[in-house]
Amino acid sequence: MKIAVVSPNKILLNEIGKLLQAASHVAVLTEGGKDKLRQVAEQDQPELMLIDGGYCDGASLAPIEDLTTRHPRIAVVLLCGGCSPDFLINAMRAGVREVLPSPVASAELAATVNRIGGKLRGAQARHAGKVLAFIPCKGGSGATFLATSLGYQLSETRSVLLIDLNLQFGDALSFVHDGRPPSTLADVARSVERLDASFLAASTVRVAPNFSIMAAPDDHAQAVEVTPAQVDAILAVAVMHYDFVLLDLGRTIDNLSIKALDRADLIYMVMQAGLPSIRNAKKMLAIFKSLDYSPDKIELIVNRFDRKGPIGVAEIERTLGKFAIHTVPNSYKHVTAAIDRGEPLITSARSDPVLRNVAGLADAISPRPHAARGLFERLLSRDSAGAASPHSSGEPHVLP
Structure with a gap:
């Protein structure tokens, strides 16, 4: 394990x-x-940081909290000559794993x-979950509906967390649930140092x-306080505990x-098959290219698609180039009714x-797994037999 030790005491x-190197650790x-x-x-x-000296009162924990917030994957252990029970509580709140006496016994x-x-x-040892991001090319494209619907489908065999990152206007939860959330993304961001x-x-x-589903903030003042570092820290924890993390973006x-x-695997x-949506898609692809996103990282979903x-x-x-393309047909009546009722389409129009x-x-x-499939899934599989994998060739992948 790579362990960093920070101390003003050169002898300590x-x-x-020497103790760490004798145990075959890499000591910095x-x-x-x-x-x-x-x-x-x-x-x-490093994977672990041992920090000694000057952090044994609550007022001195600010740099520790900054460290654990910016780097949640690094385990932090403090070495203190003496500390109070209140300090121990505040240290844990700041993200410290353990507090040891200083000097510490080997x-x-x-x-x-x-x-x-x-x-x-x-x-x-647990494989990190995949991050799938949904972003609309134009308002009303149906990105939130598709993200929540896909979340339901994936959750039949996997664990799924959807994070509503449309901070100003996010309403993903209302698409499938009619209650208020116990907390929102903004609440989690404010206490990100405690996140487990x-x-x-x-x-x-x-x-x-x-x-x-982790709901978006319910007011603008809370939304503007969420930072990129906080979102990154939340995602770092989420991928370790869910098979799929879906992001509903504005x-x-x-x-x-x-x-x-940047964290998204896909x-x-x-979009929709209309000129305004296609123009916006072209602009968005140009932005993604400037960010050095590989074309393999991007797939298109053409919603409310009419083959005729x-x-x-x-x-x-x-117009847009060679990308995997999925199409979803128009079913305005059933979809709108499900959204208005705040329930997934799978419960009302299977x-x-x-x-x-x-x-x-x-x-x-x-x-x-084939053995776990019911009649409905087997019929779907039979209907879509022979459809090309979206990554198997340069051809667009059109779902049945």
């Missing part, structure tokens, strides 16, 4: 370094105080390092056994949305063609 620093030793913490975290990127240090190392290895699996789960609304591409898009641009309409998949491809297409997309993202 070298003693701890830095002589100094709180002004060195951020530099060490960013340059050396056996106690070894036990702490082994304990934290075991937890970190356990977290790394339990806190994350408690801050969401469970709309299905394996599907939860149209604005700013520092916050870019931070989220970006679904949701004047603009088809071939015309869209000629045979709707929109649902069949979304189920096909979910199966392409996360194929279901």
Whole structure:
């Protein structure tokens, strides 16, 4: 394990370094105080930081809290000569894993390092979940409906968290639930230093056994306080505890949305087969190119698609380039009724063609075990047999 040790005491620093190296750890030793913490975290990127000296009262915890907020994956242990029970509580709130006496006994240090190392290895053993981002090319494209519908489909076999990142106008929760959330993204961001699996789960609304939603802030003042670093920290925890993390984004591409898009494994641009939407899609693709996003990271969903309409998949491809293209048919009556009732389409119109297409997309993202498939899923699989994988060739992928 890579361990950084920061202390103004050179003798103590070298003693701890020898103990860690004897246990086959990589020890990065830095002589100094709180002004060195951020530099060490960013340059050396340790898994664990042992910090000694000058942090044994509540007023001195601000740099520690800044460190754990910016780098939530780094475990932090403080070494203190003496501290009060109140300090211990405040230290944990600042994101500190443990507080040890200073100077620390070699056996106690070894036990702490082994304990934290075991937890970190356990977290790394679990494969990080995939991040799927939905972004509309034009207002009313249906990105939120498709994100929530896909979340339901994926949750039949996987754990799913949808995070509403449309901070000013987000209403993803209302598409599938008629209650108020216990907290919002802004609440989680304000306490991001406390974020762990339990806190994350408690801050969401469970709309299905394996599907939860973190609601957008409910007022503008809270929305503007959310920072890109806080969103990144939330996503870092979320991917370790959910198989899929879906992001429902607004149209604005700013520092916050870019931070989220950087983490995305796939970006679904949701559009319609109309000239205004296609023009906006072209502008958005130019932005993504300037951000060095690979074309393989971007797929298009043409919502409310009419196969007999004047603009088809071939015309869209000629204008926008070679991307995987999915189409979803128009089912305005059923979809609007489901949204107005605040319930998923799957509960009110299970045979709707929109649902069949979304189920096909979910199966392409996360194929279901054949043994677990029911009659409905087997029929869907039979209907879509022979459809090309969106990544198997340069041809557009059109769902049945």
